[in-house]
Each structure stands twice: as C-alpha cells, then as structure tokens.
Amino acid sequence: SQKxxxxxxxxxxQEGKTATLTCNYTNYSPAYLQWYRQDPGxxxxxxxxIRENEKEKRKERLKVTFDTTLKQSLFHITASQPADSxxxxxxxxxxxxxxxxxxxxxxxxxxxAVNP
Amino acid sequence: xGGITQSPKYxxxxxxxxxxxxxxxxLNHDAMYWYRQDPGxxxxxxYYSQIVNDFQKGDIAExxxxxxxxxxSFPLTVTSAQKNPTAFYLCASSMAGQRxxxxxxxxxxRLTVL
Numbered sequence: 001s002q003k004x005x006x007x008x009x010x011x012x013x014q015e016g017k018t019a020t021l022t023c024n025y026t027n028y029s030p031a032y033l034q035w036y037r038q039d040p041g042x043x044x045x046x047x048x049x050i051r052e053n054e055k056e057k058r059k060e061r062l063k064v065t066f067d068t069t070l071k072q073s074l075f076h077i078t079a080s081q082p083a084d085s086x087x088x089x090x091x092x093x094x095x096x097x098x099x100x101x102x103x104x105x106x107x108x109x110x111x112x113a114v115n116p
Numbered sequence: 117x118g119g120i121t122q123s124p125k126y127x128x129x130x131x132x133x134x135x136x137x138x139x140x141x142x143l144n145h146d147a148m149y150w151y152r153q154d155p156g157x158x159x160x161x162x163y164y165s166q167i168v169n170d171f172q173k174g175d176i177a178e179x180x181x182x183x184x185x186x187x188x189s190f191p192l193t194v195t196s197a198q199k200n201p202t203a204f205y206l207c208a209s210s211m212a213g214q215r216x217x218x219x220x221x222x223x224x225x226r227l228t229v230l
Contacts, residue, residue: 004158034218043120043206043221044159089159093216103174104216106158 003027006090010111013080021075021110023090028105030092033066033073038087038109047088048075080114087111119143120222122207127227129194129201137192137225139207148190149208149219152176159206165190194227202229 004025013019023033032051036044050057050066050073057064063076077084087109094103120141129135141148150162161174165184179198184190190209194201205225210217 031216041204041224041226043208043224044219046218046220049218091159103161104219108156108158 004090004092004105004107006088006107007110008108010113012113012115015081015114015116017080019077019080019084019112019114021088021112023073023075023092023107025071025092025105028071028092028094029068030094033064033090033092034104035062035064035073035075036089036091038089040087044089077112082114082116085113120207120209120220122205122222122225124225125223127225129227129229131229132196134193134195135227137194137205137207137227139190139192139222140188141190141207141209141220141222142188143209143211143220144187145209145211145220146187147210147212147217148184149210150174150180150182150190150192151206151208153204153206153224162192162205201227203227 006023032049034049035047037047038044048057048059048064050064052068061078065074089109090107091104123138147166149164151159152162153159160176162180163171163174163182165171168184168187171182171184179195181193207222208219210219
C-alpha cells in the first residue's frame with residue numbers, strides 16, 4: 001500500500017544543535033515534496049519545496065534533502081532555537097502515475113521541542 | 117495584509133444541527149480546499165475547488181457540502197449527516213489549480229459537537 005511516514009516520536013534537542021526530521025514514503029514517484037510547520041491550534045505554514053531532480057534545498061537555517069532512491073526526505077534545522085519548537089509536516093505530490101486526480105499526501109508530522 | 121481568514125475560531129454545535137464554516141482569501145488564488153485534522157491522523161481532504169462555480173469531492177466528503185460562488189469565498193457546511201464532526205477544520209488556497217501546489221492555510225476552526 002502507498003504510505004508516507006514521519007518520526008512518530010517527538011524529537012527533543014538542545015538549543016544550538018541541529019534537528020533532523022525524516023519523511024519516508026513507499027510506492028510513490030513524487031514530482032516534489034513539501035515541508036510545512038504547524039504550531040498548536042493553527043494552520044500549517046509552508047516552508048520549503050524540493051523537486052525530484054533536486055538533491056538539496058536551503059533557506060536560511062533550513063535544509064531539505066530528497067533521495068528518490070531511498071524514497072526519503074530529510075529536513076534539517078541548524079542552530080536550533082526554542083522558537084523552532086512546532087510540528088513539522090511533509091507532504092508529497094502523488095506523482096504523474098496518479099493521473100489527473102493526483103493530490104498531496106500528508107504525513108502525520110513530527111513534534112520538535114528545542115530546549116533552552 | 118494578504119491571507120486566508122476562517123471564522124469562527126471555535127464553534128459549538130448541538131447534534132442534529134447544520135453549521136457553516138467561513139473561509140475567505142484575498143490572495144487572488146484560483147484553488148481552495150477544505151481539510152479535516154484529527155489527532156493521530158494526517159490532513160484529510162474534504163472538498164476542493166479549482167475555479168468559481170465548480171468543486172469536487174475529496175477523500176471524506178460524506179456529510180459535508182460546499183459552494184464556490186465567488187473566487188474569494190469557499191464556505192463549508194457540516195450537516196447532521198456527518199457522524200463524527202468534532203475536529204479541527206482547515207481551509208487552504210493555492211495559486212493555480214493543481215491540487216499538488218503549495219498551499220496556504222487559514223488559522224482553522226475547531227468544531228465541537230455537544
């Protein structure tokens with residue numbers, strides 16, 4: 001079956017360290033993958049999009065990698081701060097094989113807590 | 117400020133009542149979406165609209181209805197036929213009509229059925 005998985009356990013790290021979150025998928029050939037941040041009781045906010053032909057994308061302290069062979073995306077936050085504490089969602093495009101009804105498939109998210 | 121607004125933030129409903137959730141955007145986006153978010157489950161698509169006066173069912177449309185009379189507005193009605201309506205509802209929009217485009221979310225409405 002097709003599915004997308006993120007670390008189910010919350011990630012706790014010390015301020016200043018690098019946080020690494022994982023998004024694994026099976027049985028998709030996505031054209032691209034997106035990462036969003038969601039704070040409690042609020043809507044997700046788009047962070048980064050990486051395409052299938054891109055290995056890495058950066059935005060300030062954020063870095064995303066995309067390995068279509070491993071079927072995995074890694075999301076890194078360097079020099080983490082307590083303000084980075086939130087849930088991070090990955091969403092992938094089902095891909096061209098899904099046809100005209102292709103849609104975003106959402107992961108459950110990983111909760112990140114950055115401790116001062 | 118451009119963005120998406122949802123109202124109300126919290127909504128309480130008695131069983132058997134219909135209730136309408138508001139969603140407005142001033143981003144000039146063509147596409148709009150309604151999602152439901154429950155603990156332990158990912159975002160699930162209820163309905164989406166790629167153009168005014170047209171909309172399609174998502175994965176869990178039963179018990180819900182929508183309209184798209186204006187580009188800016190996409191209200192969702194939760195009907196009494198929805199068996200488990202208590203959830204966090206999110207409205208989103210995207211620039212173009214592809215359902216896989218980057219989506220911009222509103223702040224959400226938390227619906228509780230009493």
